[in-house]
Amino acid sequence: xxxxxxxxxxxxxxxxxxxxDKISKIxxxxxxxxxxxxxxxxxxxxxxxxxxxxxxxxxxxxxxxKEHILHLITANNTFAEVPLFENLSGTLSGxxxxxxxxxxxxxxxxxxxxxxxxxLEMLESNTKICIKMCAGFAKRLRHLNNHIEELTLKDVSRRxxxxxxxxxxxxxxxxxxxxxxxxxxxxxxxxxxxxLSRTLKKLQDEGMIEVxxxxxxxxxxxxxxxxxx
Amino acid sequence: xxxxxxxxxxxxxxxxxxxxDKISKIxxxxxxxxxxxxxxxxxxxxxxxxxxxxxxxxxxxxxxxKEHILHLITANNTFAEVPLFENLSGTLSGxxxxxxxxxxxxxxxxxxxxxxxxxLEMLESNTKICIKMCAGFAKRLRHLNNHIEELTLKDVSRRxxxxxxxxxxxxxxxxxxxxxxxxxxxxxxxxxxxxLSRTLKKLQDEGMIEVxxxxxxxxxxxxxxxxxx
DNA sequence: CGTAACCTTGATTAAGATCAATTCTCGTGG
DNA sequence: CCACGAGAATTGATCTTAATCAAGGTTACG
Numbered sequence: 199x200x201x202x203x204x205x206x207x208x209x210x211x212x213x214x215x216x217x218x219d220k221i222s223k224i225x226x227x228x229x230x231x232x233x234x235x236x237x238x239x240x241x242x243x244x245x246x247x248x249x250x251x252x253x254x255x256x257x258x259x260x261x262x263x264k265e266h267i268l269h270l271i272t273a274n275n276t277f278a279e280v281p282l283f284e285n286l287s288g289t290l291s292g293x294x295x296x297x298x299x300x301x302x303x304x305x306x307x308x309x310x311x312x313x314x315x316x317x318l319e320m321l322e323s324n325t326k327i328c329i330k331m332c333a334g335f336a337k338r339l340r341h342l343n344n345h346i347e348e349l350t351l352k353d354v355s356r357r358x359x360x361x362x363x364x365x366x367x368x369x370x371x372x373x374x375x376x377x378x379x380x381x382x383x384x385x386x387x388x389x390x391x392x393x394l395s396r397t398l399k400k401l402q403d404e405g406m407i408e409v410x411x412x413x414x415x416x417x418x419x420x421x422x423x424x425x426x427x
Numbered sequence: 428x429x430x431x432x433x434x435x436x437x438x439x440x441x442x443x444x445x446x447x448d449k450i451s452k453i454x455x456x457x458x459x460x461x462x463x464x465x466x467x468x469x470x471x472x473x474x475x476x477x478x479x480x481x482x483x484x485x486x487x488x489x490x491x492x493k494e495h496i497l498h499l500i501t502a503n504n505t506f507a508e509v510p511l512f513e514n515l516s517g518t519l520s521g522x523x524x525x526x527x528x529x530x531x532x533x534x535x536x537x538x539x540x541x542x543x544x545x546x547l548e549m550l551e552s553n554t555k556i557c558i559k560m561c562a563g564f565a566k567r568l569r570h571l572n573n574h575i576e577e578l579t580l581k582d583v584s585r586r587x588x589x590x591x592x593x594x595x596x597x598x599x600x601x602x603x604x605x606x607x608x609x610x611x612x613x614x615x616x617x618x619x620x621x622x623l624s625r626t627l628k629k630l631q632d633e634g635m636i637e638v639x640x641x642x643x644x645x646x647x648x649x650x651x652x653x654x655x656x
Numbered sequence: 657c658g659t660a661a662c663c664t665t666g667a668t669t670a671a672g673a674t675c676a677a678t679t680c681t682c683g684t685g686g
Numbered sequence: 687c688c689a690c691g692a693g694a695a696t697t698g699a700t701c702t703t704a705a706t707c708a709a710g711g712t713t714a715c716g
Contacts, residue, residue: 260580283565297572328557335564336512342571343526351489
């Protein structure tokens with residue numbers, strides 16, 4: 199991976215060219231197709247990843263095959279950083295692997311593996327990158343907090359409404375295009391495809407949205423937002 | 428708060444006496460009784476907290492009054508650190524408040540408020556504390572991941588079984604004592620008191636546990652563990 | 657074209673929430 | 687020391703949501 203691409207990755211944005219170059223020399227780049235596994239939660243930890251192109255889902259699976267998507271990782275975002283800090287000396291007990299599974303959900307998804315040991319060394323001498331790591335974790339913690347809030351305090355149709363409202367880049371935007379399949383969306387929203395399908399229809403019947411394949415037009419943003427809360 | 432007490436707090440464990448003393452001089456100590464609010468998620472952010480004695484619940488409430496407990500904070504643990512890193516320059520947009528509500532759930536709960544600005548200054552010049560902050564976040568992220576996994580992939584009785592199994596300090600321990608009310612436990616497990624009550628009875632009828640008030644004796648740990656997975 | 661993955665629709669079922677009514681527990685004041 | 691009352695916990699009857707089961711329909715791609 200060229201070091202100027204690394205600059206786009208949030209946690210690396212404060213590094214100088216020297217440091218970037220150093221990193222770019224030790225990372226490993228891999229390409230995956232839709233449906234390919236990047237790692238399982240059962241594997242030993244190797245390091246964290248950067249998604250440099252494509253889309254990655256982070257998900258859990260139960261013994262009877264039910265899936266739940268925890269995160270969707272878009273380009274220039276990192277994933278699987280958590281175990282970096284769990285296997286430090288003095289940090290609790292145990293040897294931790296990946297917290298969940300990761301799968302590419304677009305063809306030609308390119309990910310960059312940053313080996314754990316080297317990165318930790320860099321971290322110890324670089325407060326800036328360390329604070330950025332904290333900021334990244336903070337963002338993710340708030341996201342998970344909100345995700346749990348949605349899952350436990352709202353019914354399915356309110357979760358769907360909330361998802362659509364939040365997919366907008368701005369308050370004015372009235373059309374969104376789903377970046378994932380409806381199967382994956384239902385898994386992310388803690389439901390199943392059948393229920394999602396029915397729910398979208400219901401929101402359409404009530405005049406809040408119009409669904410056309412992957413494109414959803416918001417016909418009454420105020421009502422939709424209010425309904426979702 | 429005496430600076431030797433601060434040492435027990437994980438993120439401060441690497442600091443020397445000088446630094447600890449500096450912190451202990453600028454913190455504010457407050458005492459709360461059962462049911463007292465420490466902060467609401469609507470308040471402007473002041474800083475993060477240390478629970479120095481007692482028990483604190485971090486929770487969300489929906490408009491129609493449903494509650495869900497995200498975390499239980501025991502003594503010498505910190506909470507509300509997330510917004511520290513969300514209001515940094517260069518870190519996204521917006522001004523973030525507390526991510527959830529906090530309430531004391533034991534009498535004489537003592538909490539220590541660490542003002543945000545001072546702590547951030549300290550962080551910038553101290554990599555050790557910064558890495559510990561990352562480690563604390565990592566631990567919490569894994570916890571939330573697991574919490575979501577439980578909530579979305581398991582039914583109530585499996586969640587209850589899993590909770591009981593995980594409350595044990597060791598594999599040998601066959602008796603646990605609930606540190607919170609069954610009302611709060613049901614809220615943490617994503618259900619309601621009635622259902623929790625029935626579920627405990629069911630697990631008892633199937634010979635896995637014996638319930639006596641707040642004390643739960645595990646009568647068949649193997650079966651209980653297997654059932655929970 | 658043909659096949660597989662994706663999506664939708666309908667009928668049925670089951671888990672767990674809600675509603676309603678006791679019972680239990682424990683701290684407080686007479 | 688006992689009675690009272692409030693909050694906590696339990697129990698029963700009913701209802702609602704969303705999962706499950708089953709069958710088609712649609713889309714995309716080799």
